[in-house]
Amino acid sequence: MEKTLRKYFPLxxxxxxxxxxxxxLIPMVWSFILSFCEFSTITDATFVGFSNYVKAFTVDxxxxxxxxxxxxxxxxxxxxxxxxAFALALALTRGIPGTNAFRTxxxxxxxxxxxxxxxxxxxxxxxxLAAFEKTLLSDAAYGFxxxxxxxxxxxxxxxxxxxxxxxxxxxxxMLEAASIDGANxxxxxxxxxxxxxxxxxxxxxxxxxxxxxxxxxxxxxxxxGAPNHQTEMLALNIFNTFYSRVGFEGVGQAxxxxxxxxxxxxxxxxxxxxxxREVEN
Amino acid sequence: xxxxxxxxxxxxxxxxxxxxxxxGESSSDTTEIYFLNFKPEIADVYTDVVKxxxxxxxxxxxxxxVTAASNQYQSTLRSELTKSAPPTxxxxxxxxxxxxxxxxxxxxxxxxxxxxxxxxxxxLSLDGNVVAVPxxxxxxxxxxxxxxxxxxxxxxxKAVSISSAEEITDFETLKAVVEDMTAHLDDLGIQGVFASTxxxxxxxxxxxxxxxxxxxxxxxxxxxxxxxxxxxxxxFSGNFRNLFDLYLNNSITPKGMVGSKADADSMAEFALGxxxxxxxxxxxxxxxxxxxGNVVSDEDIxxxxxxxxxxxxxxxxxxxxxxxxxxxxxxASAEALExxxxxxxxxxxxxEGKEIVTNQLMFITPFSSFSADEVPNDPLARQVNIWMNKExxxxxxxxxxxxxSEQWKADxxxxxxxxxxxxxxxxxxxxxxxxxxxxxxxxxxx
Numbered sequence: 001m002e003k004t005l006r007k008y009f010p011l012x013x014x015x016x017x018x019x020x021x022x023x024x025l026i027p028m029v030w031s032f033i034l035s036f037c038e039f040s041t042i043t044d045a046t047f048v049g050f051s052n053y054v055k056a057f058t059v060d061x062x063x064x065x066x067x068x069x070x071x072x073x074x075x076x077x078x079x080x081x082x083x084x085a086f087a088l089a090l091a092l093t094r095g096i097p098g099t100n101a102f103r104t105x106x107x108x109x110x111x112x113x114x115x116x117x118x119x120x121x122x123x124x125x126x127x128x129l130a131a132f133e134k135t136l137l138s139d140a141a142y143g144f145x146x147x148x149x150x151x152x153x154x155x156x157x158x159x160x161x162x163x164x165x166x167x168x169x170x171x172x173x174m175l176e177a178a179s180i181d182g183a184n185x186x187x188x189x190x191x192x193x194x195x196x197x198x199x200x201x202x203x204x205x206x207x208x209x210x211x212x213x214x215x216x217x218x219x220x221x222x223x224x225g226a227p228n229h230q231t232e233m234l235a236l237n238i239f240n241t242f243y244s245r246v247g248f249e250g251v252g253q254a255x256x257x258x259x260x261x262x263x264x265x266x267x268x269x270x271x272x273x274x275x276x277r278e279v280e281n
Numbered sequence: 282x283x284x285x286x287x288x289x290x291x292x293x294x295x296x297x298x299x300x301x302x303x304x305g306e307s308s309s310d311t312t313e314i315y316f317l318n319f320k321p322e323i324a325d326v327y328t329d330v331v332k333x334x335x336x337x338x339x340x341x342x343x344x345x346x347v348t349a350a351s352n353q354y355q356s357t358l359r360s361e362l363t364k365s366a367p368p369t370x371x372x373x374x375x376x377x378x379x380x381x382x383x384x385x386x387x388x389x390x391x392x393x394x395x396x397x398x399x400x401x402x403x404x405l406s407l408d409g410n411v412v413a414v415p416x417x418x419x420x421x422x423x424x425x426x427x428x429x430x431x432x433x434x435x436x437x438x439k440a441v442s443i444s445s446a447e448e449i450t451d452f453e454t455l456k457a458v459v460e461d462m463t464a465h466l467d468d469l470g471i472q473g474v475f476a477s478t479x480x481x482x483x484x485x486x487x488x489x490x491x492x493x494x495x496x497x498x499x500x501x502x503x504x505x506x507x508x509x510x511x512x513x514x515x516x517f518s519g520n521f522r523n524l525f526d527l528y529l530n531n532s533i534t535p536k537g538m539v540g541s542k543a544d545a546d547s548m549a550e551f552a553l554g555x556x557x558x559x560x561x562x563x564x565x566x567x568x569x570x571x572x573x574g575n576v577v578s579d580e581d582i583x584x585x586x587x588x589x590x591x592x593x594x595x596x597x598x599x600x601x602x603x604x605x606x607x608x609x610x611x612x613a614s615a616e617a618l619e620x621x622x623x624x625x626x627x628x629x630x631x632x633e634g635k636e637i638v639t640n641q642l643m644f645i646t647p648f649s650s651f652s653a654d655e656v657p658n659d660p661l662a663r664q665v666n667i668w669m670n671k672e673x674x675x676x677x678x679x680x681x682x683x684x685x686s687e688q689w690k691a692d693x694x695x696x697x698x699x700x701x702x703x704x705x706x707x708x709x710x711x712x713x714x715x716x717x718x719x720x721x722x723x724x725x726x727x
Contacts, residue, residue: 041363044384059724126541137480137540138702224482226540227702228695243356244688246381246725 028260035253040246052254056241062229063255066237067262073144073233074212077151081208082201085156089163090189103164107157114154118221121150125222136223143223143231150218155211159204166200167193195277202274209270213263234259314620315345315613317354317361319372319605322567324348326641334633335624342620352483355381355687362610369613369621373413374604375682376508379405380725386412387611387618394607394625399649405606413606416629417644420584420665420676421491421562422599424569427581429557432469433462440464446583452523452590462557463531469557473533476547476559478525480539480701485694487544487560488525490681492587493693494600496521497680499591507683511727513718517591518711524589528560529701536701552577560587562600563661566643570659582660584668586677598668602679603647685721692717 030042035052037045056063088106092099109117125146126135136142170193178188194201216235219225225232225240232240238259242252318327327346335344347368349357354372361368362385373379379386388410389395395414398404405413430446433439440461441454449455462474479487496517501507515521529536533556544561545568551559552572559565569577586599609621628634630650638644643657645665656666669676684690696713699705705713 040381040384041359043363059720122541130538130541133535133537135538135540137482137698138537226480226482226695227698227704240691243359244691245686245721246377248724 031253032257035250035257037253038247038250040249045250048250052250053258055248055251056255056258059251062232062237063234063241065229066232066234069144069231070213070215070233073147073151073215074209076148077155077212078205078208080148080152081155081159082204084152085159085204086163088156088160089167090193092160093164093167103161106160109154109156110158112154114217115221117150117154118218121146121153121218122222125149137226140227140230143226146222147215147219147231150222151212151215154218155208159208162200162204163197166197170196198274198278202271202278205270205274206267210263210267213259213266234262311341311343312614312616312620313343313345313366314370314617314624315347315366315368316370316621316624317358317368317372318346318348319354320564321348321351322564323642326637330637330641331628334637335627338627338631338633339620339623342624344624352486358382362612367610367612369610369617370607370625371610373405373606373608375606376405376504377682377684377686378606379407379413379608382608383407385608385610385612387609387613388412389414389609392609392622392626394622394629397626397629397648397650399647403603403647413608415603415606415647416625417605418601418603418647418665419562419564419605419645420599420601420661420668421560422587422668423558423560423585424551424565424661425558425583425585426551426554426556426577427583428578429469429471429554433458433465433557436465436468438465446585449585449588450595452520452588452594455585455588456523456527459527459531459558470554471533471557472550472555474531474557475528475533476550476556477534477542478528478532478539478701479542479544479547480694480698481541481543484543484545485697486690488697489690489694490684491562491600492525492560493521494679494681495587495589495591495594495597495677497683498677501680501683504678504680504683507680509727510683511719511722513715515711515714517589518707518714520589520591522707524587525697532556539701540698548572558585563643563645563659563665566657566659566661569661579660582664584661584664586668596674598671598674598676599665600679601665601669601676602682604679604682685718685725685727689714689717689721 034042034045036047036049038048038052039045092103092106096102112120122136125142129135129138129142134142136146174192174196175188178192183191214235215233216239219231219233219236220239223231225236229237234255238252238255241255242249316327318324324346327348332344332346336342347357347361358368358371362371362382371382371385373382373386386407389404390411395401395404395411398414403415404411425446427446434444434446441457443449443454443458446458449458459474462469462471466472466474479485496515497507497513499517499520500514501510529539532539533550534542547559548561548565548568549572550556552569552575554576566582569575569582570579584599586594586597588594591597607625609618611618613621628638629646629648635651635655638646639651639655639657643659643662645656645662656662668674693710693714696705696710700707700710
């Protein structure tokens with residue numbers, strides 16, 4: 001059996017490998033090559049060396065500005081989403097009446113697409129700000145907190161589901177032992193539950209971190225970077241660079257490569273850091 | 282094992298090749314003409330009227346019309362062009378559009394469609410070849426509702442001596458009238474003189490291109506000079522501000538709220554009779570007439586030029602020009618290109634096509650196949666015609682096509698928004714416009 005499996009493994013893996021190559025590997029390698037080229041469509045590229053990378057920083061400072069904005073946004077959302085999602089998960093694993101209904105409702109915002117969410121929240125937030133004769137574009141701070149609210153609303157439900165699954169898996173033996181030993185709720189939470197669900201925390205941190213960095217459609221729909229590029233995040237900046245001027249497609253591509261490296265590096269560091277804290281159940 | 286895998290891979294690739302090739306050929310025996318439309322407001326006319334009529338007249342062709350979403354034409358075109366069935370006919374917005382598509386535009390001097398153009402000088406050339414032909418002339422200014430204006434001029438306590446909107450011929454008078462109207466909002470039954478100064482993302486174009494045009498024209502003179510300019514002094518910045526401030530201070534929407542208004546909102550406010558004036562062009566006629574609950578009657582929709590205190594503006598009319606050029610894709614098949622020529626010649630010279638162009642697409646065309654009375658039957662197109670032929674008044678040509686890049690427009694728009702939000706002084710807006718122009722001119726190789 002084992003032998004047969006090994007023999008046919010390449011055959012069965014082939015379709016997936018082809019898909020992976022077509023949809024991911026080839027475009028990625030291709031875009032890396034294009035970041036060193038000047039092109040208008042991807043078939044007429046000419047090699048220009050590192051000049052795209054230089055232009056990414058020298059023409060304007062929107063890319064660095066977008067980086068700091070994105071970083072700030074990601075830090076805030078990673079903290080808020082995970083804390084709220086974890087708290088909800090704790091509350092909804094205690095057998096409160098209507099638990100399932102609550103879980104479904106909290107999860108639902110996740111099913112709505114980013115652009116639609118952006119538009120909905122734009123109407124809602126502009127409606128609230130109208131009372132003060134302001135809009136989301138009046139001040140970059142409104143755009144920032146608007147995005148934070150939106151992101152929380154969309155992601156909390158999803159992370160909550162992951163945490164619920166993890167908390168339900170914490171062995172009752174341990175919890176019983178803890179309560180017999182006289183541990184109070186606080187101690188149980190910090191000494192038993194959190195260490196036991198560490199693998200889920202790793203996953204949720206990873207997801208919220210990369211979601212925060214990669215955010216595009218919500219940003220586009222909510223503020224489109226206004227006012228004055230102050231709420232422009234990395235992905236939107238890359239897109240705007242691509243179409244802002246004749247001959248700047250390569251610069252956008254160079255920024256995209258840098259973006260990939262930055263996000264991959266940060267995600268790796270986070271994974272290494274949280275993996276260390278995981279314990280065997 | 283490895284060998285088997287290789288064989289399998291090759292077989293798979295070969296198979297998929299056969300499949301792809303086969304499906305491409307067997308789908309139809311007609312030639313497809315793919316037209317990537319720029320104007321969302323008339324997308325339905327192309328698919329519901331133009332397509333069936335053309336296919337009935339020329340059954341050997343199928344016409345595929347795709348419309349890019351508002352403000353997304355460049356990006357849509359870019360991705361469509363790389364596909365295996367790229368657009369045959371696409372739109373360029375002027376010299377900048379040609380520069381973006383140097384490797385795509387086909388020579389047009391031998392086409393019948395180019396032959397229809399009345400003034401051959403209006404076409405755009407590249408390296409001695411004609412590559413883009415304009416298909417619609419447009420005009421814009423301040424659209425006003427004459428019913429409300431008549432009501433104002435009939436007021437016993439009006440502060441101006443003139444008695445009709447047609448007597449407004451300079452900024453001084455316009456300002457006096459508008460400010461006095463703001464003082465009489467309740468008497469006039471309106472909520473503001475001007476419609477919202479829309480600044481929702483994607484709705485800033487009325488200011489970054491149109492409103493700045495008279496200023497560009499005053500500084501550069503003509504399009505060719507603007508196109509070559511490495512520097513923009515914004516010498517008439519104060520004039521621009523005159524009118525811009527007038528819009529903002531006498532608007533239905535308070536300054537803080539402009540970020541939530543789209544240009545469609547502005548047009549709706551005008552159509553519903555909530556405001557007396559809105560800056561826009563004849564293409565907006567469909568928007569006004571199509572608004573549910575439209576209270577403005579056709580004969581009350583009129584144009585005023587963009588008066589902003591420039592020298593000699595009494596003799597200047599509305600802004601008339603075009604940024605609507607059609608180009609052919611030289612990478613399309615010879616049959617498709619021939620079909621494209623047949624299609625456009627049919628549309629702009631056959632009686633059936635001309636009827637659609639005039640009454641449903643509502644274009645004022647630059648083609649010799651149209652007689653002087655074949656102008657669209659919408660009030661704004663008629664107004665453009667009146668202004669173009671007005672005694673002692675000359676139209677302002679569209680110089681804004683010489684703006685070096687999209688980035689300049691974006692930067693200028695954001696600076697204006699910061700000014701509205703109170704974070705920038707007007708001097709900072711002026712400086713942004715100057716600096717961005719110099720930078721963009723250099724980056725685009727002027």
